[in-house]
Amino acid sequence: MTQRMHRYDPTMVDLVFDYMRERLQYDPVPLDHPGDGARLGEALSGLLNAQGNDPAEVLKLYDHELSRAVISADSPRYLSFIPCAPTKAALLFDMVVSCASLQGISWLEAAGAIAAENQVLRLISDRAGLPDTAGGCFVSGGSAGNLSALVVARDTARRRLGLAPGARMRIAVSDQTHSSVTNTLNIIGVEKLVVPTEGHRLTGAALRAALAAGDDDIPVIGVVGTAGTTNAGIVDDLAGIAEVAREFDLWFHVDGAYGGAGLFAPSVRARYDGIEHADSFVVDPHKWLFAPFDCAALIYRKPWLAKGVHTQDASYLDVLHTGDTEEWNPTDYAYHLTRRARGLPLWFSLAVHGTDAYTEAIETGIGLARDTAALIRADYPDLEVVLDPVLSAVVFRRKGWAAEDYYAWSQRLLAEQTGFVTPTGWEGEVVARFAFLHPGTTMDMVKEILDTMV
Ligand SMILES: *Cc1c(COP(=O)(O)O)cnc(C)c1O
Numbered sequence: 001m002t003q004r005m006h007r008y009d010p011t012m013v014d015l016v017f018d019y020m021r022e023r024l025q026y027d028p029v030p031l032d033h034p035g036d037g038a039r040l041g042e043a044l045s046g047l048l049n050a051q052g053n054d055p056a057e058v059l060k061l062y063d064h065e066l067s068r069a070v071i072s073a074d075s076p077r078y079l080s081f082i083p084c085a086p087t088k089a090a091l092l093f094d095m096v097v098s099c100a101s102l103q104g105i106s107w108l109e110a111a112g113a114i115a116a117e118n119q120v121l122r123l124i125s126d127r128a129g130l131p132d133t134a135g136g137c138f139v140s141g142g143s144a145g146n147l148s149a150l151v152v153a154r155d156t157a158r159r160r161l162g163l164a165p166g167a168r169m170r171i172a173v174s175d176q177t178h179s180s181v182t183n184t185l186n187i188i189g190v191e192k193l194v195v196p197t198e199g200h201r202l203t204g205a206a207l208r209a210a211l212a213a214g215d216d217d218i219p220v221i222g223v224v225g226t227a228g229t230t231n232a233g234i235v236d237d238l239a240g241i242a243e244v245a246r247e248f249d250l251w252f253h254v255d256g257a258y259g260g261a262g263l264f265a266p267s268v269r270a271r272y273d274g275i276e277h278a279d280s281f282v283v284d285p286h287k288w289l290f291a292p293f294d295c296a297a298l299i300y301r302k303p304w305l306a307k308g309v310h311t312q313d314a315s316y317l318d319v320l321h322t323g324d325t326e327e328w329n330p331t332d333y334a335y336h337l338t339r340r341a342r343g344l345p346l347w348f349s350l351a352v353h354g355t356d357a358y359t360e361a362i363e364t365g366i367g368l369a370r371d372t373a374a375l376i377r378a379d380y381p382d383l384e385v386v387l388d389p390v391l392s393a394v395v396f397r398r399k400g401w402a403a404e405d406y407y408a409w410s411q412r413l414l415a416e417q418t419g420f421v422t423p424t425g426w427e428g429e430v431v432a433r434f435a436f437l438h439p440g441t442t443m444d445m446v447k448e449i450l451d452t453m454v
Contacts, residue, residue: 009055011055012055015055015056015059016055016059019059019063020095024088024091024092027440028075028076028077028440029072029074029075029076030072030075030417031071031072031075031077031078031414031417031419031420032067032068032069032070032071032072032075033068033069033071033414033415034069034071034414035069035070036069039065039069040065040066040069043061043065043066044061047061071414071420074086074438075420075438076438076440076441076442076445077417077418077419077420077441077445077449078419078420078438079419079420079421079434079435079436079441079449080420080421080422080433080435081230081422081435082230082258082287082288082435082437083435083436083437083438084286084287084292084293084437085290085361085437085438085439085440086286086290086291086292086345087290087291087349087353089345089348089349089352089353090290090291090292090345090346090348090349091292091345092348093344093345093347093348093349094292094345096344096348097340097341097342097344097345102340102341102344103338103339104117104138104330104339104340104341104342105320105329105330105331105337105338105339106320106327106329106330106331107320107326107327107328107329108319108320108322108327108329110341113341113344114328114330114341116343116344116347117137117138117330117341117343117344117347118135118328119347120297120343120346120347120350121135121136121137121138121297121299121343122135123350123355124260124263124283124297124299125299127263127264128263128272128275128276128278128281128299129275129276130276130278130281130299130301131301133301133302133303134299134300134301134302134303135299135300135303135328135333136280136297136298136299136300136303136306136333136334137298137330137331137333137334137339138295138296138297138298138330138339138341138342138343139296139298139334139336139339140294140295140296140336140342141257141284141286141294141295141296142178142180142255142257142258142282142284142287142296143180143183143184144296144298144334144335144336145257145282145284145296145297145298145334146178146180146181146184146224146253146255146257146282147180147183147184147187147188147335148298148306148310148333148334148335148336149253149280149282149298149300149306150171150181150184150185150188150190150222150224150251150253151188151309151310151335152251152280152300152305152306152309152310153171153221153222153251153253153279153280154169154171154188154190154221154222155308155309156251156305156309157169157219157221157222157251160249161219161221163219168191168217168218169190169191169218169219169220169221170190170191170192170193170214170218170219170220170221171185171190171191171192171193171220171221171222171223171224171251172192172193172194172195172207172210172211172220172222172223172224172250173185173192173193173194173195173223173224174194174195174196174197174201174202174224174225174226174236175194175195175196175197176197176200176201176202176226176229176231176234177224177226177255178226178229178230178255178257180255180257181224181255190221191218193210193211193214193220195207195210196210199234199387200229200232200234200387201234201235201236201237202225202226202236202237202241203236203237203240203241204237204239204240204241204242204243204244205240207223207240207241207244208244211244211248220248220250221250221251222245222250222251222252222253222279223241223244223245223250223251223252223253224253224254224255225237225238225241225252225253225254225255225278226254226255226256226259227254227255227256227259227260227262227272227275228256228257228258228259228260228262228390228391229258229259230257230258231393231395231424231425231426231433232387232390232393232395232426232433233258233259233369233389233390233391233392233393234390235259235262235268235271235272235390235391237274238254238272238273238274238275238277238278239273239274239277240274241274242274242277242278243274245277246277251279251280252277252278252279252280253278253279253280253281253282254275254278254280254281254282255282256272256275256281256282256283257282257283257284257287257296258284258287258288258391259288259391260281260282260283260284260288260297261283261285261287261288261289261358261362262288262362262366262391263275263283264289264355264358264359264362265359265362265363265366266359266363267363267366268366268390268391271390278301279300279301279302280298280299280300280301280306281298281299282296282297282298282299283296283297284296284297285297285343285346287437288362288365288392288437289346289358290346290349290358290361291342291345291346291349292345294342295342295343295345295346297343298333298334300333303333306332306333306334307332307333310331310332310333310334310335311329311331311332312331312337360439361439364439365391365392365436365437365438365439366389366391366392366436368392368436368441368443368446369389369391369392369393369394369434369436370389371443371446372389372394372434372436372443372446373385373388373389373394373396375443375446375447375450376394376396376450380450380453380454382398382399382400382453382454383396383397383398383399383450383453383454384396384397384398384399386426386431392435392436392437393433393434393435393436394433394434394436395424395426395431395432395433396431396432396433396434397426397429397431397432398432398453402430403423403430406423406430406431406432407423407430409432409452409453410422410423412452413449413452418448418449418452419445419448419449421433421434421449432453434446
């Protein structure tokens with residue numbers, strides 16, 4: 001007979017499902033508050049004992065204490081960092097993925113799930129204009145995607161140039177590149193060639209100049225373009241970078257963790273021209289494609305190069321590689337082995353709602369940014385737009401404010417549950433920033449927040 005822990009318990013199921021039903025109905029989702037360590041410690045004290053606890057009591061503790069000390073990234077008033085606004089369909093299917101215990105490593109174990117995930121990767125590849133042979137897998141985030149892709153860049157170049165494993169190499173990045181790319185280069189032992197930007201945007205001309213001025217002893221083997229900087233949503237000159245990359249035999253990686261979703265938005269699609277030449281490309285559906293955490297799509301132009309680098313060699317894994325041409329093992333395309341089939345919630349939501357609904361939701365964020373910049377210019381003489389919004393981020397300043405004014409204002413906004421808006425840095429100055437993404441954010445909410453700055 002099944003042990004107690006693995007037996008179906010209708011009371012606990014009702015309890016948890018009722019909670020989920022309630023959470024799914026919050027409209028709008030409350031922001032909630034930062035945590036108080038002492039209070040949380042007290043609430044959790046003694047909980048993990050030998051006998052266990054009444055599930056109703058544990059769930060109540062989660063609901064009343066823990067969940068209130070988590071700022072809800074899916075609140076329409078969460079405008080910091082990059083928010084999150086999963087569709088209900090995606091959230092619901094995330095629960096299905098959990099209940100199905102899918103092991104997303106291999107075709108042998110999860111062909112059905114992988115076929116669906118690959119359908120989504122195909123859709124994204126097509127929007128980017130990558131060839132039919134492009135493919136990859138879903139990983140946990142942009143950081144994992146950048147790391148997995150740049151390892152392939154490194155090893156592919158090493159082989160092509162006949163370099164020894166310890167040989168020095170460089171990858172060109174802009175001075176605006178995401179911290180996860182810097183991290184990746186530290187991890188994989190590749191040095192940076194930092195290319196200065198013009199207006200925070202990496203151009204082909206600047207890359208060419210940096211290569212010409214560079215130290216010839218250390219080969220530059222790749223370049224990272226950003227399709228939507230996290231701070232300001234700036235899209236690099238991907239076409240120009242691609243041209244230089246072709247000329248100098250560089251691996252061209254595009255980090256579109258935040259902005260890649262703009263491929264689905266006709267109003268900004270032209271900014272991504274050149275992405276079709278990428279050797280690898282990352283976009284985080286848990287950012288602007290409305291999937292739950294944690295979900296990033298990693299796509300290679302020539303997936304077989306990634307397979308040559310990432311396939312793990314262990315006798316018990318030989319069975320995964322039978323030579324069947326149909327097989328597609330996600331484990332072969334990133335540094336992971338065990339993998340949640342985290343592309344499925346996005347697949348379900350896309351299948352249910354259709355791509356037009358995604359286009360509309362993404363355009364809503366772009367429209368909010370544009371309207372906010374116009375509103376600041378028209379009605380708020382104390383405020384100043386720092387640069388015209390490109391995607392869905394707005395960077396702006398309050399004239400006369402010092403750093404501490406921004407920090408105090410930000411804390412006050414959160415305490416009053418008006419908004420979660422953290423300051424950012426811009427050319428050495430502390431400024432304010434909105435990152436729009438949630439289609440439920442309204443201009444009334446924006447006004448309410450801006451009114452606290454005058
Ligand atoms: C968010 C972001 C990342 C990191 O992605 P994670 O999913 O947080 O790991 C990388 N690059 C850019 C441009 C980003 O916006």
